[in-house]
Amino acid sequence: MRRVSSLASPSTMLVLQEFLLLLLFILSLFSVGQSNDLDILMNFKSAFQKSNTNVFDSWTPNNSPCNFTGVSCNSEDSVTSIELGTSNLTGVLPLDSICQLQSLQKLGLGYNFLYGTITDVLRNCSSLRYLDLGFNSFSGAVPDLSTLTQLELLSLNLSGFSGTFPWSSLANMANLSFLSLGDNTFNKAPFPTEVLKLEKLYWLYLSNCSLEGDLPVGIGNLTLLIDLELADNYLTGQIPADIVNLKNLWQLELYDNQFTGKIPTGFGNLTSLAFFDASNNNLEGDLSELRFSTQLVSLQLFENQFSGGVPEEFGEFRNLVNLSLYTNQLTGPLPQKLGSWADFNFIDVSENYLTGPIPPDMCKKGTMQRLLMLQNQLTGEIPANYANCTTMFRFRVNNNSLSGSVPPGLWGLPNLAFLDLRMNQFEGSVTSDIANAKSLGQLYLGSNIFSGELPPEITKASSLVLIDLSYNKVSGSLPSSIGDLQSLNRLYLQNNQFSGSIPSSLGSCRYLNEINMAWNSFSGSIPSVLGSLPALNSLNLSDNKLSGSIPSSLSSLKLSLLDLSHNELSGQIPESLSIDAYNGSFAGNPGLCSSNIQSFQPCSSDSHTVAIRIIVSCFVVAAAVLILSAGCFLFLKKRKKQNQERTISxxxxxxxxxxxxxxxxxxxxxxxxxxxxxxxxxxxxxxxxxxxxxxxxxxxxxxxxxxxxxxxxxxxxxxxxxxxxxxxxxxxxxxxxxxxxxxxxxxxxxxxxxxxxxxxxxMSNGSLWDRLHTCQKVDLNWETRYEIAVGAAKGLEYLHHGCERPVLHRDVKSSNILLDEFLKPRIADFGLAKIVRASGATKDSSSNHVIAGTHGYIAPEYAYTYKVNEKSDVYSFGVVLMELVTGKRPMEPEFGENKDIVYWVSKRVGSRESVMGMVDPSIPNEFKEDAVKVLRIATLCTATLPAVRPTMRTVVQMLEDAEPCKLISIAVTKDDHVCSANFSRSKTQKERVLMEVEGVEKISSSP
Missing domain, CATH: 3.30.200.20 (Phosphorylase Kinase; domain 1)
Incomplete structure (x- = not known):
């Protein structure tokens, strides 16, 4: 046998040497690849130097890119993923660098503060399978995406994009399973047929992206869909019949469109459907197709034209939590088992023609928060079970035919903030349980048959802002401790059987704005402390048995309404109250006298005393003039000297x-x-x-x-x-x-x-105030006014929703909206601005209750609280919208003494003629309808209660919907003081709002 040599032959050594050289070459290529990725990522980091974030702490040159926070690599240590969503990144996205990462498959940068445009460079990221740029602040159009053929997820929603979306790019994305493009202001376009070919889609979010026309047949081919959201567009026609083929569908959102017709036959085949919202359309027919949708968790079909009854099967839905069917034409009784199975949260079936009793067990699980059944024809009593519903936040059954006594425990529910029982046939009395109602802010009991005495325990409900007991049979004295209600703003006791004296403790209710005690049997004198109420605007004590003189302290009040008629008052009417504005305010008091009001006998006086008073008054005035003149001279001399001495160095x-x-x-x-x-x-x-x-x-x-x-x-x-x-x-x-x-x-x-x-x-064109109200006034055409409104609204929307923490301007007014050379608006003057704390509100602890803002623009809640939030800015912006539409200042003599433009507008919305008459005459007739749409938005912004007002994000959407020649449906129902409005909702914040002049319901639902 041949012996094998232990030494390698020369040929073997050569092969080994070549192998080592090849290995070194491969390693060098790998090292170069790592180095390139490192350089690219360091450039990426440098683009976000202004970001307040610590995610880049690990991004250092001496660290491997694979160890960077948010970065993932493959087995060859090449970067495959950058995931930095919700990282507080601020800056322009450096696509030139990112798309050089040859192995990059995932780019997740959603929920940041990225801005600038997305260029065609994005085409170079052709290996991407996952692209999330949603919830940012980009501008401009989305570029052509046709090279991104490997995409499985594309999310660009709510990122500021505009222009025409390149729908044709989707045709090459056969693997796309998640598509989210909603809440961008794209140009109007028909529903893209390219989407109907994406058979792997399981998530499709195209809400609020300007789709118009019919929803085509073929949507039923996307059988893998579990989420289909097409809300807040301009879609018309009927809901396609083949939508019933989407048997995996879990959520279907079609609200805020113009769909017509009935719910498709076979809708019950959607056996997985949990969330269905087709509210605010023009759908009709009955609800029978929903009888078999047994998995429903939330059903919202409000503001349509549905008729017939609520199916009895709804009472057997074991998962139903939210039901909103308000403003339809529904009839008949509600299923009595409704809401008794799951952790039921809210029901709103208001403004229908429903009859029968209130279902008794909707709070059976102890989770219900809102019960809203106002303006129906309901009968029977309030079920006793609701007295134990400690989670209840709002309870509204006004304008029905309900009767019986209120369950005692209902008065004292600890979380109840709004109780509205008006215009029914309730009887019995308010019980002492109300002492436990620590959250109760508004108590509406008017127009019932309540009797008995008002319990003194009501003053323990310390959050009360409004008490309405009008038109009942309540008797006895008003509790002497009424002054303990420190937040009380409005007190309506008219048309009852109260007796005794008016408690002097009312003088402690410093935020009282309105007092109405007319048509009772109050006696004794008018408390002089009422004259010290700084916010009092309306005082009606007529048709009582009050005696004695009119307190001179009332002269210090600036009242829009004063009525002391038909009492037993005597003595002289204070001179400052003897004015035309109060004509009739003192009628029916034969003991009163006045030297200025002809209908009263003159008061006797000593002429000698009068003469002395005149001489003394003249002497005092002359002395004051001399002192003032000398002071002004010295002040001006000192100011001139200071200006000369203090120059800019x-x-x-x-x-x-x-x-x-x-x-x-x-x-x-x-x-x-x-x-x-x-x-x-x-x-x-x-x-x-x-x-x-x-x-x-x-x-x-x-x-x-x-x-x-x-x-x-x-x-x-x-x-x-x-x-x-x-x-x-x-x-x-x-x-x-x-x-x-x-x-x-x-x-x-x-x-x-x-x-x-x-x-x-x-800003070369000064302020909006200058252009509307001063000698620099110009006739702004309606298109320009509209663009100013939208631009200013977007500026405020950014402050409230686009900053890391919301910014409250606190002095929004037309003089703080500046105009550039093209009349484009800028929000200015942030001297009163506040950053909202984590709690969601801010309070200026240093203000000592000094109101921030400008008279005429200040929200009414300042009358009883000095806390501010974004809704205070919304109110002020609503005043600006009224200025734009009417051309009037916030305060005008024609509005009445101490009356503002909000009051003036609210009193003139009764008819179409009066509404059109408020539009600035300089606006041509063909645009007056468009102006009225904006005026209606302004009335929503200036609602009395902050919770009623829309957010600035919603205001922007409503204004965009009110673009000249567009329609926005906002109907005013004067009889019930209810406004119903169409509001934009996004996937992250769906809002349904029932707007009221005297009250509010705002319910947000989110799956």
């Missing part, structure tokens, strides 16, 4: 820039002089400055406390509790971080020890 300025600047600080400092002054305000002077590149900027010059010698941060001046420095701090802190086309741009801030300069982009 080039020295000792700290500069903080927030945008790229094309000018130097010295250009600004040298231009703060008299000839450039363009305005003066409460917080400083404003100058127009032309800089070297030919542009103009606006500079606000604020003199801060000259006695404060401590150095301040260049970006944020030293904190003060109020005053100009506090406003300056708020404005800088707010504007420095905001990037939005409809919010004024703050370029930079200069600070010194006694001055601050804020440099803004210059």
């Amino acid at each position: 080039r020295d000792s300025w700290d500069v903080k820039s927030f945008h790229l600047m094309s000018f130097s600080e010295y250009e600004i400092l040298d231009s703060i002089k008299q000839e450039n002054l363009i305005g003066k305000g409460g917080s400083g002077n404003v100058y127009r400055v032309a800089v070297s590149d030919g542009k103009e900027v606006a500079v606000k010059h604020i003199r801060t406390n000259p006695e404060s010698k401590s150095r301040r941060s260049p970006a944020v001046p030293k904190r003060k509790t109020g005053g100009f420095e506090g406003e300056l701090e708020a404005e800088v802190a707010t504007l420095s971080s905001i990037r939005h086309v409809n919010v004024v741009k703050l370029y930079c801030c200069f600070t010194s020890e006694d001055s601050s300069l804020l440099v803004y982009e210059y």
Whole structure:
């Protein structure tokens, strides 16, 4: 046998050497690949330097990309996935870098603050299987996506895209199973037939993306769908019959369209359907096709034209939690087992023709929060079970034919905030259980047969804002401790059998706005403390047995209504109340006298005393004039000297820039002089400055406390509790971080020890107030007014919903909406702005109850609480919309003393003629219908109760729906004080709103 040598032959060594060289080459290629991925990811990181996030802490050059937070790699250590959703990223997406990652299959950047446009570079990411850019702030159109043929998931919803979506790109995405494009302002387009060929789709979200026309037959071919959402579009025609083939469907959302016809035959075949919402359409017929939809959790079909009865089978649905059928034409009784099986949450069947009793067991599981059955023909008593429903938040059965006594425990439900039993036939009395109603804010009992005395325990319901006992048979005295209700705003006791004196403790209810005690048997004198109520606007004590004189303290009130008629009052009517506005206010009191009102006998007086009073008054006035003149002279002399001494110096300025600047600080400092002054305000002077590149900027010059010698941060001046420095701090802190086309741009801030300069982009067309109300007024056409409204609304929407934490402006008004050279609006002047805390609200603890805002724009809740939220801005914006539509100022003499534009509009909505008459005469007739649509949105924004008002996101959507020549359906039902409105809802926040003038129901449902 041949012996094998232990030494390798030369040929073997050569092969081994070649193998090692090949291995080194492969390793070098791998190393180069890793290096390239590292460089790309570091470039990616650099694009988000402004982000307030710690996700990039592990992204360092000496670390492997595969160890980066949010990054995944394959077995060859090539980057395959970047998943940084909800990471607080702010910046422009660097697609040039990302699409160089050769192995990248997943890019998840949803729920961030990305902006800018998405370019055609995205085509280079051809290996992507997962692309999520949803919930960002991009702009422009979506580019062609036809090269992304491997996509399985595409999510771009609510990201600011516009223009025409490239639907044809979807034709090549045979593997697409998840498609979410909703809540973008794409151009109107028919439903894309390309979608009907995506047979692997299980999730399709195309709500609020401007689809129009009929929903084509063929949708039933997408048999894998479990979620189909096409809500808030312009879809018409009937719901396709083949939709019943989608047997895996779990959620179907078709609300806010223009669908007609009936629910398709065989709808019960959708045996997996849990959430169905086709509300706010024009559907008709009965609900019998839903009898077999036994898995339903939420059914919302409100604001349609359904008729017939509610199927008895609904009472056997074991999973049903939410049922909303309001504003239809339904008849007959409700199933008595309704809501008795699951953790039932709410029912709203208001505004139908339903009869019979209230189902007794909807709170059987102890989870029900809202029961709304108002404006039907229901009979019988309130079931005793609801007295134990401690989760109940709102209980409204007004405008029915219900009777009997209210179960005692219902008065004292601990979470009940709104109890409305008006216009029924209830009897019995309010029981002492009401002491436990710690959350009760509004108590409506008017127009029933309640009797007995009002228990003193009612004053333990400390959250009460409104009490309405009008038109009943309540007797006895008003509890002397009524003043313990510190938040009480409105008190309606008219047409009862009250007796005894009016408690002086009412003077402690400092937020009282309206008091009506007419047609009772109150006696004794009118408490003088009523004259100290700072918010009192209406006082009606007529048709009682009050005696004594009219307190002179009432003269200090600014009342829109005063009625003391038909009592037993005597003595002189105070001179300040002897005016035309109160004609008839004192009739039926034969003991009264007045020297100014001809219908009363003159009061006897001593002429000598009168003469002395006149002489003394003249002497006092003359002395006051002399003192005032001397003071003004000394003040002006001192001011002139100060202006001469305090000039702008080039020295000792700290500069903080927030945008790229094309000018130097010295250009600004040298231009703060008299000839450039363009305005003066409460917080400083404003100058127009032309800089070297030919542009103009606006500079606000604020003199801060000259006695404060401590150095301040260049970006944020030293904190003060109020005053100009506090406003300056708020404005800088707010504007420095905001990037939005409809919010004024703050370029930079200069600070010194006694001055601050804020440099803004210059708005050449001044403010909206100037263009509507001053000598600079121009006739703005309706298209321009509409664009101003939408742009300003989008600016506020960004502040409320687009910032990391919502920003409350707190001084929204037309003078704070500036217009550029093209009349495009910018929200400005953030001196009162507040950042909302994590709790969702803010309170200015330093204000000492000083109301923030401007008279005429201030929301009414300031009358009884100084807490503010986004809905306060919504109210103020509603006033701006009224200005745009009517051309009137928020306060005009024609509205009446102490009346504003909101009051004026609300009193003129009774008929079409009066509504059209409110539109600015300069608006041509062909646009007046469009203007009325916006006026109706304004009335929703200015609802009395904050919870009634829509969010700014909803306001934007309603305004876009009210674009000239579009229709928005907002119907006003005057008799029941109910407005029903069509509101936009997204997948993350579905809203159904029943708007009321005197009350509100707002129910949000989300699967």
